[in-house]
Amino acid sequence: MLRSFIAVLVLVFGLPVTVSAASLVAKVDVSSQTMTVIRYGEVIYSWPVSTARKGKVTPRGTYSPKSLSRYHKSSLYNNAPMPYSIFFRGNYAVHGTNQVSRLGRPASAGCVRLHTANAAKLFSLVKEHGFKNTRIVVQN
Structure with a gap:
């Protein structure tokens, strides 16, 4: 059953197998400028x-929150x-903004x-699930 669940996550969401063990996944799709939050396999x-404007970079990869x-x-x-x-990598973070017209x-x-309201929800979920059970996935 667990293997089937992992396979579905990998196929549907393109998540690496290491992410599937996390109870909370925040998947950032840079190409569509969207975040999908998945808790226990459910969106x-x-x-x-x-994400990063021209000339800047949002790092791609799979991360656990650091702080x-x-x-x-x-x-x-x-x-x-x-x-x-x-914060998930050095000075890079997921956070709220007052520039909502640019989202x-x-x-x-x-x-x-x-x-900011959505950042507050995600912040609360990360506190609830803990750093070890949370993954932030940034991909194209």
Whole structure:
């Protein structure tokens, strides 16, 4: 049964097998500028995001969260607000933004931006599931 479930995740969502063990997966599709949130194999949310604009990079790969910061301000970009930050690789994070009109198209310096209400939901889910049971997958 578990193998069938893993096979479905790999085929339908293109997730690597290492991701399938996570109870929470936030899958970012850069080409469509969307995030799909999957809990216990079931899609529970699909949201528009903004990833890196031209000349910048959002790193691709599969990550576990490294830290959470509810009221983070960027030390690299003039104290720009980054509410509900979920850091997954160095200075890269999934976080809320006040630039909601830009969601659905590349606009960030590399982070994955979400509507702040959605970032708060994801932040809460990551706290609930824990870093070890959460994967952030960024792919084309």
